[in-house]
Amino acid sequence: MSEDYPPLVVRDVSLTLPSAAGPVEILRDLSFSVAPRERVAITGPSGSGKSSLIAVAAGLERPTSGTVELLGRALAKMDEDGRARLRRGRVSLVFQAFHLLPNMTAEENVAAPLEIAGIADADRVARDWLDRVGLSGRLRHYPHQLSGGEQQRVALARALAPRPALLFADEPTGNLDAVNAAMVADLLFGLVSEEGAAMVLVTHDAGLAARADRQVRLGGGVAQPA
Template identity: 70%
Template sequence: MNDDAQPAAQLVLDAVTLTLPAAAGPVEILRGVVLVVSAAERVAIIGPSGSGKSSLIAVGAGLEAPTTGAVRLFGQDLSRLDEDGRARLRRGRAALVFQSFHLLPNMTAEENVATPLEIAGASGALATARGWLERVGLGKRLGHYPHQLSGGEQQRVALARALAARPALLFADEPTGNLDGVTAAAVADLMFDLVAEVGAALVMVTHDPVLAERADRIVRMADGRVLA
């Protein structure tokens, strides 16, 4: 093996643009974005509201198709895959955590974590879910529904759900944005610890400069463009 070899890129955005229709005319959301994220690299994306940060994650994760340019996730050109194909590519390999948690309200914490594992065909999904909820400090809240959990607890469930499959890449969009300062710090500690443990790359949108400084690299955006 060549010791000088570069780490494999988990995500590549090559001259990506995104233009969306609006009543007043098309709106350019992303303008020629170039980004490469290597295996196990932690990247923070910062910038003012409306700069395109969340759209970059949506395009990178294959949730939104770019207008022009290429997106490669785990070496696969997303333009060659339909929606089902992109979902299969993400399954077990890419995970997402959002500011709004996106837990299923009619499922317990245990079921929220176990269900994606079951869909992916993993054996022992319930046992794995219990183990991860124990690790995020919610071992006594397995049977609680989201409305019975605090915001910080819900975000810890979301983290457990995202990382239980030991993904290669975690997308996090303002993962502490809805939390108070103390809870946000605790969730951030947990996220970075668990990402390091599973060896996942991290692409994180945040408005918090302290959180951003914990990443390996900071990418600044403005007006749909990457500045650095």
């Protein structure tokens, strides 16, 4: 699902947050962009601002200074509702902690955002995607009835079913054992490529980062080519 414009452009972004000890600089004059279909891995030590970068880039957190263009739109010119409308169906997020709704089945977890995005036949699309991630036999299972690897596969199906132009993945294999991490990584890169989406991947896993087209390493809140 490529576009003529870069899915993400971050220019001179800084983020300073308050703390009991005083203001803390999280990101400083950070600039990078993501091309259509490009897969960029964000690496760096814990506390280097990787997750904060995703929050700013996805429009979930406003930067202290600098600009972010998401899908060709300047986020600073939009209110919270406008940013949510921009993301809906076109930007997806996958997290380390799965974030499935506990009172919904696997099928319902995948179908719900499709319905919100106004995608027709959401239940059928959800079933198709759960089949693609190898969970056609788990449609009626609730999150507590699924293993960690299965829950993350549901989360992947939920994120990619709307066919987003851009996927943010924050440590998607961080809570998984080696076998499930490898399975999820293969699905993640395979499905993102099949769907033609761009991806920003935050990871501590050097092997996972090496599968990206390009790496950006954060250190001291500054992006440096890896």
